[in-house]
Amino acid sequence: MLTFEHQFATLPEPLWVACQPTPVAQPSLIAFNDALAVALGMQTRPDDATLAQWFSGNQLPPGAQPRALGYAGHQFGNFVPQLGDGRALLLGEVVDQQGERRDVQLKGSGRTPFSRGGDGRSPLGPVLREYLVSEFMAAVGVPTTRALAAVSTGERVVRQMAEPGAVLTRVASSHIRVGTFQFAAVRRDEDALKALADHVIARHYPEAANADDPYLALLEAVTARQAALVARWMSLGFIHGVMNTDNCSIAGETIDYGPCAFMEQFDPQKVYSSIDQGGRYAFDNQPGIAQWNLARFAETLLPLMRAEGDAVVEQATEVLRGFTARFGAEQRRLHADKLGLAPESDRAVALMEALEIQMHQGRMDMTATFDALTHYAKTLGAQALSADTSAHSQKEALLALTTQPAGLTAWLADWENAQQASQQSERLEAMRRANPVVIPRNHRIQEVIDAAVEGDFAPFHTLLAAVTQPFDESAEARRLAVPATESEQVLRTFCGT
Ligand SMILES: Nc1ncnc2c1ncn2[C@@H]1O[C@H](COP(=O)(O)OP(=O)(O)OP(=O)(O)O)[C@@H](O)[C@H]1O
Ligand SMILES: [Mg+2]
Numbered sequence: 001m002l003t004f005e006h007q008f009a010t011l012p013e014p015l016w017v018a019c020q021p022t023p024v025a026q027p028s029l030i031a032f033n034d035a036l037a038v039a040l041g042m043q044t045r046p047d048d049a050t051l052a053q054w055f056s057g058n059q060l061p062p063g064a065q066p067r068a069l070g071y072a073g074h075q076f077g078n079f080v081p082q083l084g085d086g087r088a089l090l091l092g093e094v095v096d097q098q099g100e101r102r103d104v105q106l107k108g109s110g111r112t113p114f115s116r117g118g119d120g121r122s123p124l125g126p127v128l129r130e131y132l133v134s135e136f137m138a139a140v141g142v143p144t145t146r147a148l149a150a151v152s153t154g155e156r157v158v159r160q161m162a163e164p165g166a167v168l169t170r171v172a173s174s175h176i177r178v179g180t181f182q183f184a185a186v187r188r189d190e191d192a193l194k195a196l197a198d199h200v201i202a203r204h205y206p207e208a209a210n211a212d213d214p215y216l217a218l219l220e221a222v223t224a225r226q227a228a229l230v231a232r233w234m235s236l237g238f239i240h241g242v243m244n245t246d247n248c249s250i251a252g253e254t255i256d257y258g259p260c261a262f263m264e265q266f267d268p269q270k271v272y273s274s275i276d277q278g279g280r281y282a283f284d285n286q287p288g289i290a291q292w293n294l295a296r297f298a299e300t301l302l303p304l305m306r307a308e309g310d311a312v313v314e315q316a317t318e319v320l321r322g323f324t325a326r327f328g329a330e331q332r333r334l335h336a337d338k339l340g341l342a343p344e345s346d347r348a349v350a351l352m353e354a355l356e357i358q359m360h361q362g363r364m365d366m367t368a369t370f371d372a373l374t375h376y377a378k379t380l381g382a383q384a385l386s387a388d389t390s391a392h393s394q395k396e397a398l399l400a401l402t403t404q405p406a407g408l409t410a411w412l413a414d415w416e417n418a419q420q421a422s423q424q425s426e427r428l429e430a431m432r433r434a435n436p437v438v439i440p441r442n443h444r445i446q447e448v449i450d451a452a453v454e455g456d457f458a459p460f461h462t463l464l465a466a467v468t469q470p471f472d473e474s475a476e477a478r479r480l481a482v483p484a485t486e487s488e489q490v491l492r493t494f495c496g497t
Contacts, residue, residue, distance in 0.1 A: 226290045269283065
């Protein structure tokens with residue numbers, strides 16, 4: 001059983017509205033995350049039928065009090081004063097076994113007062129995508145919301161065409177977004193704003209309470225988490241696709257996996273989302289967009305901050321400028337790990353820049369490149385001890401990934417030089433952990449969705465097992481690790497809203 005609490009409900013009401021889920025015709029459990037349930041304190045697992053009732057919203061788990069949360073947001077740069085949970089309901093919070101308060105939320109559970117023109121539902125495809133990608137992120141250690149359950153509804157939802165519907169149960173440190181602050185700020189509701197900020201400080205950033213100006217400290221803390229988060233995304237080739245301020249988590253988790261995708265062939269300007277026509281959320285734009293979102297967050301906090309007039313703007317601007325340095329430091333560390341270099345190595349930045357050029361010009365698959373480089377680094381280590389011929393074949397495997405082997409060969413010589421200085425088993429271990437074998441590739445996700453729409457969930461479970469053991473070297477992992485061929489490539493993603 002989950003023990004629900006409702007701290008968010010102590011906040012003033014414009015920030016939430018009580019609302020019941022709309023029952024669905026025929027709930028059926030697709031997946032349940034047992035390990036996460038245990039971490040949330042669920043000692044015994046109810047049967048599948050009960051779980052399907054609970055996590056479709058047909059019959060809520062005991063103690064749940066469903067609420068839709070209000071939020072506003074800049075969508076592709078345009079401010080919308082009222083968005084809110086139009087298809088999601090917070091069931092309550094659960095204090096997990098680590099003592100962390102976690103939100104449990106249904107997504108796709110029917111209309112709410114924030115639904116505007118929408119049906120409150122979610123197609124099956126986006127539910128499976130979010131389940132797979134968020135659980136992969138958790139497995140590689142990227143801060144993220146989690147997937148607790150997926151339930152099919154037995155109903156159809158109409159998007160481009162009629163598709164099966166589903167409900168995702170999502171677990172988050174909280175669902176508070178930059179847009180939640182904007183929602184209070186645009187109403188000029190300073191009581192709600194202050195209550196929200198104090199709630200966030202107590203819940204996510206307790207150390208900020210002791211600062212001279214807790215709200216400036218809050219801005220600094222959220223800036224640090226976002227910088228670290230986006231650096232992690234970039235290190236994996238992750239493109240969020242819809243970095244609106246309403247999809248920017250105050251707790252610094254990845255939230256809203258709508259049109260997200262992992263880049264295959266490295267290209268800094270890569271865009272997958274069908275709705276991102278101007279490329280606002282292209283791969284390389286992500287740090288700048290995160291900083292822009294934080295500026296919108298800072299604006300909402302100005303009335304709460306201690307200083308006034310120009311002084312407060314200057315202080316906040318200074319904190320926002322700090323994003324660049326924080327992001328850079330995080331990225332340097334991640335790049336050193338990805339390249340198998342010591343964290344303090346001064347060569348990581350230049351080597352990574354040069355490798356990115358190689359990957360781009362040589363049309364190299366990013367994940368496969370770092371996986372092959374990790375193997376090569378391991379055999380080089382072994383070669384130092386014995387006459388190892390496999391280093392040669394690992395190098396060949398790497399060179400097979402590029403259309404420009406001469407350029408990559410030259411780069412490898414530089415890298416080997418830098419690498420030799422820091423050959424240690426823990427370096428190789430960190431390199432492995434920074435470079436997953438398997439990622440949820442677009443074409444694999446699409447394959448899973450296509451099968452699931454036909455009622456076959458076996459490919460979903462196979463892919464889920466692989467992406468949640470992303471450093472595994474099994475034959476199945478190797479099969480799912482292979483980049484898409486030209487004809488398999490999925491170059492457009494849809495958010496299914
Ligand atoms: N089918 C729908 N019915 C009603 N509202 C919807 C629907 N799809 C999206 N919305 C609303 O549109 C806004 C933007 O949607 P967006 O795709 O960013 O969020 P989401 O995927 O629904 O949820 P989240 O950000 O919580 O993951 C949100 O306010 C969302 O609730
Ligand atoms: Mg969203």
